[in-house]
Amino acid sequence: MVSLLDRALLALSPKAALQRAAQREAARMIGMRSYDGGRNSRATYGWMAGSTSANAEVYGNLLALRNRARDLVRNNPHASKALRVLTNNIVGSGITALARTPDAAINKKIDALWKRFVEECDFNGQLDFYGLQRLAIRAMLEGGDTITRLRPVTNKKFAIPLKLQLLESDYLDHRKNGIIEGGKRVQQGIEFDSEGQRSAYFLFRDHPGEAPFNIPNSYISDRVPASTILHLYEIQRLGQIRGASWFAPGMIKARELDTYEEAELVRKRIEACVAAIVIGGDDENEMGITTSQANNGASDSGPSIVDSSGNKVEQFEPGLIAYARGGKDVKFTQPSVSRDYDAYKSSQLRSIAAAWDVTYEHLSGDLRGVNFSSIRIGLNEFRRSIEAMQWLTAVPMFFNPVWQAFHDFAQVSGALPANTPRDVEWTMPRFESADPKTDTNSDIAGIRAMLLSPQEAIRRRGGDPDQVLKDSADWHKKLEAAGVVSDADAAQTAKPGAGIVKGAEGGQPSETIVPPEHDDEVVAP
DSSP, X not given: OOOHHHHHHHHHOHHHHHHHHHHHHHHHHHHHTSOGGGSOSGGGTTOOOOOOOHHHHHHHHHHHHHHHHHHHHHHOHHHHHHHHHHHHHHTTTOOEEEEOOSOHHHHHHHHHHHHHHHHHOBTTSSOOHXXXXXXXXXXXXXXXXXXXXXXXXXXXXXSSSEEEEEEEGGGBOTTOOEEOGGGOEEEXXXXXXXXXXXXXXXXXXXXXXXXXXXXXXTTOEEEEEGGGEEEEEOOOSTTOOSOOOTTTTTHHHHHHHHHHHHHHHHHHHHHHHEEEEEEOOTTBOTTSOBHHHHHHOXXXXXOSEEOTTSOBOOSOOTTEEEEETTOOEEEEOOOOOOTXXXXXXXXXXXXXXXXHTSOHHHHHOOOTTXXXXXHHHHHHHHHHHHHHHIIIIIIIIIIHHHHHHHHHHHXXXXXXXXXXXXXXXXXXXXXXXXXXXXXXXXXXXXXXXXXXXXXXXXXXXXOOHHHHHHHHHHHHHHHHHHTOOOTTOTTTBOTTSOBBOTTOGGGOBXXXXXXXXXXXXXXXX
């Protein structure tokens, strides 16, 4: 519809009217090409999205998210299972390290010292380094971040004068905020220098949660140099300095599923309590209400529903038989069947599993309807997520810094020469194969095609290539000394198990398997 202004402009200046119409159409097209999610419409009504920074978002919900996540893990079986699944797959029984300097003798010495350190590194003297790994990852996933404090020791009995003290994120005094002298700033308990680098952490002397036990230092924090602190958390946004609980995205759905199951359980219990109802009095309808009450609301002298003792029914108990006044006919109750319960719960668990980055089968333990292909595809994606957490978060923020600190203290104490190379190789826990035979054949084909090295294939299974080689060589020597021929030794047999004749052209297999000390008596066919 053309407005009155457009008509007047058209009469006075057709050119200006044409330009106005063109600009209006251009504005309309720009609006059509915008993102639907950015428009104000009925679909986005009530959707409030702030433009706060990552740190402002974490700071505003830090305590609530952390406390609710821990409550979920304590009381929700699915949250507890998800945390175990993630921890088991990220750490397993331990992520191992091997020195990889160019000098084999130095590697051997470093590995021996590292083995001692692994056994002695716990500040509390309870776990080894592999146990601390598990605690560090678990605390990060549950609470958002893990603080590890490097504690020097003077006791000469330890190979490396260093201990690792793991602290929950509660120890970090998030109340400390502001600008301090020298152009430094403190944000959520972390001090940054004038260049924006971390210079210190403000840590409580005791866990704030110990306050109910009258621990006097629970709310007193001290400045600790950042060089003695390892801060482990997942960085999800640029500039983020604190971590959020892994359970944050699915927290509400998990809680709602809990309340739904509780309501469903109460309904089932009530239905199961009432065994029968006696109804059908002369002056009552089917609900046990007298005709006079139904017609004019007149009250009666006694309750309309009583138990077998004549007492008014105020609560349901198992095996209850309720009597309506004047009842003559017994009606047995039939508990209803919730046909949608399984479907609804499965749907909710799938959403929660997606939020927590585990598979539905991991979360529920339900393997119905799963075939080999579907579970393999699901596990492949899950493993990619686990590997990303291992190599992009855990290794650079925890494992490598621990290795560097180990070298620092080893060299200062004289256990290692100064300027010893610090090359290291981390071996992750292996993933169990859904089809070991197929995966093994695939690795063999990849190695023969030079697409995969034997070392990498061994590391994928959580092994040490050098140790596997040494063990294999030692075993083959024992077999040879005992006169035993095994098709595991390619120097003795071909793949089908036929013996290899030394000096035979092309390494062709012989017809007969013979011990190696008598192979000169065999004539090649």
